[in-house]
Amino acid sequence: MGELDHRYRGEHPIRTLAYLYRDHRASLLIAVVAFVFKHSPTWMLPLVTANIIDVLVAGGPVGGIWLNAGVLCLLLTLNYPFHLLYVRHLSGTIRKVSTGLRSSLCARMQQLSIGYHARVSAGVLQTKVIRDVESVETMSQQAGDIGLSAIVMLAGGVTVIAVKAxxxxxxxxxxxxxxxxxxxxxxxxxxxxxxxxxxxxxxxxxxxxxxxxxxxxxxxxxxxxxxxxxxxxxxxxxxxxxxxxxxxxxxxxxxxxxxxxxxxxxxxxxxxxxxxxxxxxLTPGDVVMLSTFFTTLTTAVTSLMSLTPIISKGLESVRSIGEVLQAPDLEHNDGKAEVTGVTGRLDFQDVAFTYGVKDLSLSVRPGETVALVGASGAGKSTVLNLVIGFLRPTKGRILLDGVDMETLDLRTYRRFVSVVPQESILFEGSVRENVTYGLPDVPDEVVRRALEDANAAEFVDRLPDGWDTVVGERGARLSGGQKQRLAIARALIRDPRILILDEATSALDTRSEKLIQQAMARLVTGRTVLVVAHRLSTIRTADRIVVMEHGRVTETGSHDELVRAGGAYALLQSA
The missing domain is CATH 1.10.287 (Helix Hairpins)
Incomplete structure (x- = not known):
C-alpha cells in the first residue's frame, strides 16, 4: 500500500520511478557495486592484453606475464559470487516493486467508486495490472543489465585510456x-x-x-x-x-x-x-588496447541508445499506471463513524442523483419488503446503488436507522448488507468457496442451511463432488438458475440485516423462480428487503410496491391496492 501514499499529479515518470524505488536504495547500491566487480574483466582485458604484449616486445621478466594473467583469472573467478549478489539485489528489488505496484493497483481499484468502474472497462484495468507493470519491470531490468554494462564499460575504458594513453x-x-x-x-x-x-x-x-x-x-x-x-x-x-x-x-x-x-x-x-x-x-600494447577499446566503447554507446524505445515504453506504462493511482473518484470513509449494528430502517429525504432519481422521499421500516417496479431507466437500480452506498446523493439525505449515511464508514455498514445482482458473479472455485466467499471457518451446518434456504441444496447434492465441485470460470459449468441460487446462498450465509435483490430471478426458469418465491417467505423474516424485478409475479407478496417513472415515485401500495387503483402498476400488470 506504500505506493498509494504518494500523490500523483502528472509528474514526470522518472520522479515516480525514483519514488517507487525509494525504500530499496541500499539494495540498488549493492547491486551497482557488485556489477562493477563482476563486469570488471570486460574492461580489464584490453589493459592486461596490452601489458602482456609490452612484456613480450620489450623482453621483460616472465613474471609480468604471470602477474597480469593471474589478476585477470582472479577477476574472472570473482564474477560468480558478485553476479549472484547482483541478481539477488537488483532482480529482488525489481520483483518486490512490481509486486507492490500490482498490489497497490488492486487496492486502489477496490477504493475507486462504482461510477469509475462503470466508465473504465475491466480489460483496460487488467492491462494496467499485468502488461503495464510488466513493461516497467522489463525497463528496470534492461536498464540494469544493458545500461549498467554500457556505463561500466564506458567508465572503465575511459579511465584506463586516461591513465595509459x-x-x-x-x-x-x-x-x-x-x-x-x-x-x-x-x-x-x-x-x-x-x-x-x-x-x-x-x-x-x-x-x-x-x-x-x-x-x-x-x-x-x-x-x-x-x-x-x-x-x-x-x-x-x-x-x-x-x-x-x-x-x-x-x-x-x-x-x-x-x-x-x-x-x-x-x-x-x-x-x-x-x-x-x-x-x-605509444607502446605496441597501447595500440592493441586502443583498437580493442574503440570497438567495445562504440558498442557500449550503441547499447545505451538502443535502450531508448524500451525506456520510452516503460515510462509510458508508468504514466498509464498513474492514471489509476491518481484517479480522484474515490469512496472516502476514513475518519467517519463505524457501524456496529443495523436494525434496517431507511429514510430517503428529498434525495436526488445526477441521473436516475429526482426528489425521492421514501421510508422503509425494519423488516419490511419493498419492491421497486417501473420501466427501464425509471431509476430503480439507482435507488439500490444509493442504498448500498455505491452512489452518493447529489441532493437530500439518506438516513440509516436515523443517522445520515454521509457520516458513516460504508465499509463497516456493508457488513450488514447482502446483494444478489442481476448477473450472478461466481469465481473458479468450489461451490463451498463461492458460497462462503470472505467468511473463514464457516460450519457445515451453516452452509447447508444457506443452500437449503436458497433452494440450491437439491442440485448441489447431485453434483459429482457435492460442495467441493469446481463451478468453472464465472460458473461456466452451471446453468443460469443454479448460478443465481448459489449467489443467493452467498448473500444469505452472511445473515444480513438489509437484503437487496436486483433482478435476482431474471436468470431463472419458471420452476427455479417458483423455488425462489417459496424461499422468500423464509428469507425476509427479520430483514429489510429491497427487490427490483421485471417479473411482477416475483413481487406480489411484497409488503409495499413502489412504482417509479423517470426517477420519481408515482404510486405506492400493496399489490391488491395498486391493481384496484388502476394506475401505472395496473397497466404493467395487464401488459
Missing part, C-alpha cells in the same frame, strides 16, 4: 559517440518498415478473428473460398512487408558492421602510425 582520450570522446549516433540514425530509417509490418500483422489478426466468428455463416452459405480469399490477401501483404523488413534489417546489420569495423581498422592504423612515427609515446 591520455593523448588519445580526446579522439575517443569525439569519435566513439559520433559513430554510435551514426548507427542509431541508420536504425531510425527502419522505424517505418517496422510499423508497416506491425499494422499488417494486426490486420491479419483482425481478419482471422472475423473469419472464425463467421464460420457458421460461411459454411452454411458455401462461402469458404470467399473467406479464404480475404485471408489470403492479407497473408500476401504480411509476406511482402515481412520480406521488405528482413531486407532492411539485413542492410542495416551489414552496413553497421562494416562501419564499426572500418572505424576500428582506422583506429588501429592511426594508433599504429602514431606509435611508428613517435608522434607521442
Amino acid at each position: 591520455p593523448q588519445a582520450l580526446p579522439v575517443f570522446l569525439v569519435v566513439v559517440p559520433a559513430a554510435a549516433i551514426l548507427v542509431m540514425k541508420m536504425r531510425d530509417r527502419m522505424r517505418t518498415d517496422n510499423e508497416s509490418f506491425r499494422l499488417e500483422v494486426e490486420r491479419l489478426s483482425s481478419r482471422v478473428t472475423e473469419m472464425t466468428h463467421l464460420i457458421p455463416i460461411t459454411r452454411a452459405h458455401g462461402l469458404e473460398k470467399d473467406a479464404l480469399h480475404r485471408v489470403d490477401g492479407t497473408l500476401r501483404n504480411v509476406l511482402r512487408t515481412g520480406l521488405r523488413l528482413d531486407l532492411v534489417n539485413g542492410r542495416f546489420g551489414s552496413l553497421a558492421w562494416i562501419l564499426l569495423n572500418t572505424l576500428g581498422v582506422v583506429c588501429l592504423a592511426g594508433a599504429a602510425l602514431v606509435s611508428y612515427y613517435r608522434v607521442f609515446a
Whole structure:
C-alpha cells in the first residue's frame, strides 16, 4: 500500500520511478557495486592484453606475464559470487516493486467508486495490472543489465585510456559517440518498415478473428473460398512487408558492421602510425588496447541508445499506471463513524442523483419488503446503488436507522448488507468457496442451511463432488438458475440485516423462480428487503410496491391496492 501514499499529479515518470524505488536504495547500491566487480574483466582485458604484449616486445621478466594473467583469472573467478549478489539485489528489488505496484493497483481499484468502474472497462484495468507493470519491470531490468554494462564499460575504458594513453582520450570522446549516433540514425530509417509490418500483422489478426466468428455463416452459405480469399490477401501483404523488413534489417546489420569495423581498422592504423612515427609515446600494447577499446566503447554507446524505445515504453506504462493511482473518484470513509449494528430502517429525504432519481422521499421500516417496479431507466437500480452506498446523493439525505449515511464508514455498514445482482458473479472455485466467499471457518451446518434456504441444496447434492465441485470460470459449468441460487446462498450465509435483490430471478426458469418465491417467505423474516424485478409475479407478496417513472415515485401500495387503483402498476400488470 506504500505506493498509494504518494500523490500523483502528472509528474514526470522518472520522479515516480525514483519514488517507487525509494525504500530499496541500499539494495540498488549493492547491486551497482557488485556489477562493477563482476563486469570488471570486460574492461580489464584490453589493459592486461596490452601489458602482456609490452612484456613480450620489450623482453621483460616472465613474471609480468604471470602477474597480469593471474589478476585477470582472479577477476574472472570473482564474477560468480558478485553476479549472484547482483541478481539477488537488483532482480529482488525489481520483483518486490512490481509486486507492490500490482498490489497497490488492486487496492486502489477496490477504493475507486462504482461510477469509475462503470466508465473504465475491466480489460483496460487488467492491462494496467499485468502488461503495464510488466513493461516497467522489463525497463528496470534492461536498464540494469544493458545500461549498467554500457556505463561500466564506458567508465572503465575511459579511465584506463586516461591513465595509459591520455593523448588519445580526446579522439575517443569525439569519435566513439559520433559513430554510435551514426548507427542509431541508420536504425531510425527502419522505424517505418517496422510499423508497416506491425499494422499488417494486426490486420491479419483482425481478419482471422472475423473469419472464425463467421464460420457458421460461411459454411452454411458455401462461402469458404470467399473467406479464404480475404485471408489470403492479407497473408500476401504480411509476406511482402515481412520480406521488405528482413531486407532492411539485413542492410542495416551489414552496413553497421562494416562501419564499426572500418572505424576500428582506422583506429588501429592511426594508433599504429602514431606509435611508428613517435608522434607521442605509444607502446605496441597501447595500440592493441586502443583498437580493442574503440570497438567495445562504440558498442557500449550503441547499447545505451538502443535502450531508448524500451525506456520510452516503460515510462509510458508508468504514466498509464498513474492514471489509476491518481484517479480522484474515490469512496472516502476514513475518519467517519463505524457501524456496529443495523436494525434496517431507511429514510430517503428529498434525495436526488445526477441521473436516475429526482426528489425521492421514501421510508422503509425494519423488516419490511419493498419492491421497486417501473420501466427501464425509471431509476430503480439507482435507488439500490444509493442504498448500498455505491452512489452518493447529489441532493437530500439518506438516513440509516436515523443517522445520515454521509457520516458513516460504508465499509463497516456493508457488513450488514447482502446483494444478489442481476448477473450472478461466481469465481473458479468450489461451490463451498463461492458460497462462503470472505467468511473463514464457516460450519457445515451453516452452509447447508444457506443452500437449503436458497433452494440450491437439491442440485448441489447431485453434483459429482457435492460442495467441493469446481463451478468453472464465472460458473461456466452451471446453468443460469443454479448460478443465481448459489449467489443467493452467498448473500444469505452472511445473515444480513438489509437484503437487496436486483433482478435476482431474471436468470431463472419458471420452476427455479417458483423455488425462489417459496424461499422468500423464509428469507425476509427479520430483514429489510429491497427487490427490483421485471417479473411482477416475483413481487406480489411484497409488503409495499413502489412504482417509479423517470426517477420519481408515482404510486405506492400493496399489490391488491395498486391493481384496484388502476394506475401505472395496473397497466404493467395487464401488459
